[in-house]
Amino acid sequence: MSMKSTQMRAEILEISDAVDRLLSQGNGAISAAAEKARAANPRYLISVARGSSDHACSFLKYASELILRRPMASVGPSVKSIYDVDLDAAGAVCLSVSQSGQSPDIVRMTESLRAGGAITVAITNNDQSRLAQAADTTLAIHAGPELSVAATKTFVTSLVAGLWLIAEIKGDDELIKAIRALPGHLDRATRCDWSAAAAAIDGSSLFTLGRGPSWAISNEAALKFKETCLIHAESYSSAEVLHGPVSIVGQGFPVIAFAAGDAGGASVAETADALAEKGARVFATSETVTQATPLPHVPTGHWLTDPIAAIVSFYGMVEAVAVARGINPDAPRHLNKVTETV
Structure with missing residues (x-):
């Protein structure tokens, strides 16, 4: 594996600390959001996201359906931003995930779903962002600055924040215990040799x-x-x-x-x-x-947290592949860190 220093590599190595910071500082927001969701007893969940954040939502879809037994569907942000349709979202909890919280289409869809009756939860690395202001409640992921274009620690902390929320809504003590043990497991995952x-x-x-x-x-x-x-x-x-x-x-x-x-x-x-x-x-x-x-992979004590450790090990491998190919993974061609789509 390449040992050449990149910002992406540094941020991969920060993942366990970022998750530990989320677990230390995020409890109040998670508890409040979970209480609001339990009181609403949602019939279903909705997600709004793009890119890596949408992949986090796909993970949370399975968590919702397997743990809460509530279906969760991804809503295309263009439903509002391009087609200007407002959905009837009464009885739903909406998870809007964006590391920057700035993309206009994510913000507008969240505003629309809130007006349509959904309880809206923003999962973002910027708790002062437009998305945070648009949602009923915000779960800051506490990842710290992420300078590499490729999302790594913000993806993982988004996963953990959303999974933690679902575990708290359910009152799943076994899953909550596994989530709280993640920092040590993720630290070991960075050292798996792929x-x-x-x-x-x-x-x-x-x-x-x-x-x-x-x-x-x-x-x-x-x-x-x-x-x-x-x-x-x-x-x-x-x-x-x-x-x-x-x-x-x-x-x-x-x-x-x-x-x-x-x-x-x-x-x-x-x-x-x-x-x-x-x-x-x-x-x-x-x-x-x-x-x-x-x-090599790191068992985490729960089947829903095992995949989180696996992606951390993968990140180390894919960064090494990029460097070996002479590509700077911090600044891939044609890409910006924040993509604001309408």
Whole structure:
């Protein structure tokens, strides 16, 4: 693994401290938001986000449906900002996630859903932002300044803030305990050696895989390959990749499979082995694979926090791939840190 210093690398190493800061300073806001949500007894949840923040929301969708047993749907911000339609959101809790809190379309959709009857919660790294002002309540993620264009610590702290909120709404003491133990686990996750997987990335194309909450992590991983390494990557559910996409898998085709210790983990491991048998170079965060190569990963004591540790280990690997390719992951071409879409 490359040891060249980048801002992205420094921010990956700050993730455990950022999560510890969130856990230390965010309790009041989380408790207040959870109390408001419990009192409303929402029929469903809504998310509003783009990019990495939308991947965090995909993770929270599974958490909502598996823990709260409430469906959660992603609403396109353009419904309001482009089409000027106001949704009837009575009985919903809306999670609007944005590290900057400044994008006009996210803000306008949040304002619209609040006017439509939803309880709106902003999850952001800027508690003075337009999004924070638009929402009923704000959960600051306490990540500190993030200067690299690629979101790493803000993605993880957004995940943790949203998952913590869901755990508090449910009163899930086991999950809350696992969340509070995350800083130590994430610190260890930064030291997992994924250099074998990094060496297999040939720069042409690859797949990332997951199932359930880990599919959201796979989505984030594919995005990071594109934006930091300029490598085409596609994310698939392990339930879907063998239907059509598998036809492009050739000898040595790289695959990174994210398998957690949950009910979907066996499916991911089986698919990883099936792709390896077809000649793919498959690496999986699983100890049960027989054809794919196991990746070192950090158990966190709960199946919903395991994927968070996995993405931290992945970030270290993808930064190393970018540097090895001579690309500065702090400032990828065509990209800005804050993208304000309408």
